[in-house]
Amino acid sequence: METNLLEIKKLNVSFSGFHAVSDVDLNVKEGEIHVVIGPNGAGKSTLMDLLTGQTKPTSGQVLFEGNNITGKEPGIIASKYHIGRKFQGPNVFDNMTVYENVEIALKGYTTILKALTYKRTKDKKDKIKEILEAIQLFDKKDMMASELSHGQRQWLEIGMVMAQSPKLIILDEPVAGMTDVETYKTGEMVKQLAGEHTMIVIEHDMEFVEQIAQTVTVLHQGKVLAEGTFEEIKNNPKVIQVYLQDENGEGY
Numbered sequence: 001m002e003t004n005l006l007e008i009k010k011l012n013v014s015f016s017g018f019h020a021v022s023d024v025d026l027n028v029k030e031g032e033i034h035v036v037i038g039p040n041g042a043g044k045s046t047l048m049d050l051l052t053g054q055t056k057p058t059s060g061q062v063l064f065e066g067n068n069i070t071g072k073e074p075g076i077i078a079s080k081y082h083i084g085r086k087f088q089g090p091n092v093f094d095n096m097t098v099y100e101n102v103e104i105a106l107k108g109y110t111t112i113l114k115a116l117t118y119k120r121t122k123d124k125k126d127k128i129k130e131i132l133e134a135i136q137l138f139d140k141k142d143m144m145a146s147e148l149s150h151g152q153r154q155w156l157e158i159g160m161v162m163a164q165s166p167k168l169i170i171l172d173e174p175v176a177g178m179t180d181v182e183t184y185k186t187g188e189m190v191k192q193l194a195g196e197h198t199m200i201v202i203e204h205d206m207e208f209v210e211q212i213a214q215t216v217t218v219l220h221q222g223k224v225l226a227e228g229t230f231e232e233i234k235n236n237p238k239v240i241q242v243y244l245q246d247e248n249g250e251g252y
């Protein structure tokens with residue numbers, strides 16, 4: 001039987017009367033890749049803020065492995081419940097190598113000084129190597145992060161999230177600005193991560209969504225408009241109308 005790792009129940013947040021997230025119910029199954037799509041301003045990133053503690057909900061519940069994590073602090077959600085997140089903006093240390101970036105993430109951002117002086121034990125080295133291979137940057141490990149391409153920097157960030165051994169990984173628009181080749185590679189990377197990790201991915205790139213999604217939830221004006229497989233979502237008239245239709249009225 002498939003179990004839910006994450007259950008969101010009737011979650012709400014409003015900012016001075018504006019309902020950014022409105023009565024959202026969403027379940028994420030253990031090991032799946034769950035994609036959240038929807039127009040700009042639909043509330044996708046805000047919903048993730050509510051999961052990872054950056055924003056406190058006005059009402060509703062977030063259950064993770066059956067634990068009520070509603071309104072807990074971001075540090076607790078990350079370290080005690082093991083929910084990792086890659087934000088929309090860049091978060092790598094430019095003046096360090098690729099290897100050092102992963103190494104620091106492994107030790108935790110809070111103790112950067114300690115991380116720089118700790119011994120590279122075999123276990124740690126193996127773990128770093130495993131991550132660098134998964135994000136296809138092992139051969140670039142001694143390069144400065146600043147020398148990486150945009151796509152490679154995004155992968156490094158995914159690696160830095162992986163270093164925290166999260167059960168749930170949240171990626172907010174991971175392929176924005178990537179080339180088609182990089183986008184495809186990212187999709188394969190995400191599929192490899194799933195299973196061991198459960199994934200929530202926010203994206204606008206529908207080809208990428210088709211490549212990776214097991215379940216798709218569509219948000220519109222803070223509410224869940226539809227949920228289903230990619231095929232179901234792609235053919236849903238409501239979704240086509242608010243999101244997938246181009247200027248000629250053609251769907252994806």
Ligand SMILES: Nc1ncnc2c1ncn2[C@@H]1O[C@H](COP(=O)(O)OP(=O)(O)OP(=O)(O)O)[C@@H](O)[C@H]1O
Pocket residue numbers: 015020038039040041042043044045046047
């Ligand atoms: N802290 C805040 N205070 C006030 N309004 C906010 C706050 N955070 C988000 N909003 C508003 O909530 C709405 C949803 O924003 P959100 O960033 O979640 O959208 P999104 O679906 O992630 O869009 P995009 O695809 O453009 O990233 C927007 O209208 C935004 O302006």
Ligand SMILES: [Mg+2]
Pocket residue numbers: 044045046088172
């Ligand atoms: Mg967003």
